[in-house]
Amino acid sequence: MLLVLVFSLLATCSTAEEKAPADSTPLRLTDVSTAEAFINSAEVVVVGFFKADEGNGFKEFLAAIEEVKTLPAALCSVKEVWTNYSINSDTITIFRKADLHQENLQLSKIKKLDSDGLVRFLTINDIRYITEYNQASAVGLFQSKVKVHLLLFANRGSTDYKPLKERLGALAPRYSGKMLFVLINGKEKANERALGYFNLKSSDLPRVGIYDGESDKTWLMAPGEISIERVQNFCDSFVTGELQKEKQAGESEAKNEL
Template sequence: MEASPSRCLFLLFLFTCWLFLEVAAEVQGSSDGDSQEPVRLTDVPAAMEFLAAAEVAVIGFFQDLEIPVVSLFRSMVQKFQDVSFGISTASEILAHYNITGNTISLFRLVDNERLNVESEDIESIDDDKLSRFIAINSLHWVTEYNHVTAIGIFNSIVQIHLLLIMNKASSQYEESIQKYQKAAQLFQGKILFVLVDSSVKEHGKVISYFKLKDSQLPALAMYRTVDEEWDTLPIEEVSVEQVQNFCDGFLAGKLLRENRDAKEKTPKVEL
């Protein structure tokens, strides 16, 4: 019994689709496999280039890749998609970064800080401890404030923090955060840029601390940890120039809220 031309075409179509799905699955699997592995660093220039390209990077410096912590380290890649992971056993790299034993180091551009999990701690580290170490210390150009990142933010060597307080569901959010990130790079090592989502109920305490009302949001709030000095600037939209001017003013000791308070205290004179 001969198959009809239409049936042959249908079978050919199914076979082509099957091949396409197989190839797509292989490509996806290969891509996923690559993304789930730390970058292998073989020399110092490669390591330096790797770090220069990442806001936050974690490198596993190991004497031997057969030790148990290596598999734990590899598993972190899937958990932290916004962190770059590298791994190295090259003696010249270990010497360049003063590594004398198995060490996991977190590097961040925002304040040029490097934090280490040293050899003695690595022997007892588990999934929860390593995950917490990375989560707490992963400070980006703009770090979103929450109960985990708050620890890393206040432990940063940068003592001045700028908060953008706005609703992430706002139609202006995407454009605003891009401009905010650009401004953050102008103050690397001087000011830590933070995002506070005003729609989160628990963040009401942050808003009230700066004496802001919902009607004044979005707003910028500056805070210095050493003396708890602060200032605020309600804004209609975020611009790089506006953020830069506000930061420059605070660094120069000019507080906008003092001018606002003075105007509010000035008695009105009837004509």
């Protein structure tokens, strides 16, 4: 069943909402405190650790961050900073808050290094407090060490689509490293199989569910208002293990009701 969901998500190709472009000029990180401030400045940032300008991959990195303008980018050649983040050679690193992850791309290990490949690396790993499913993000989400997904199923264009995304995005930091918050557009035909995994149709939305990649199990929050309080209680019940007990006890009945 997990493979079915993975393949359906890889087939998804949603149009990302417009975001304000970041400054394309990379910041130079000169010490550890500057690096820490930069890494903490946004949900996702990218740092090019190059010993010298014009080194292997340097031009390709600049071209990639120019194309992926939604990611704040910086450069660093200071040995003290490299040591602080366990960098040993020229590396492009993405720092994420949603799953408290540092993703390193060691350039010496890349056989074919080009800007298109770096753009794909940046796009796949652009995992935020609430991430919309699309062809690239599905890969990054399933590669994360955080295997529990809080899913918001909503129809793009509906009046509650954007407010719900913002509401759950504000709650997501509370579960950094525990759950990844994900938005699935019910209007996207390629997402029908993902909805079907929860016995849902586009007409049933919006709804909230949890998918646990370790057990390959799903849970749906009861119909009703999707408030921060209700979603938080739903997440907390999973974290404490209470949700798993309740759903396992009445799983057949719950599925028949859907």
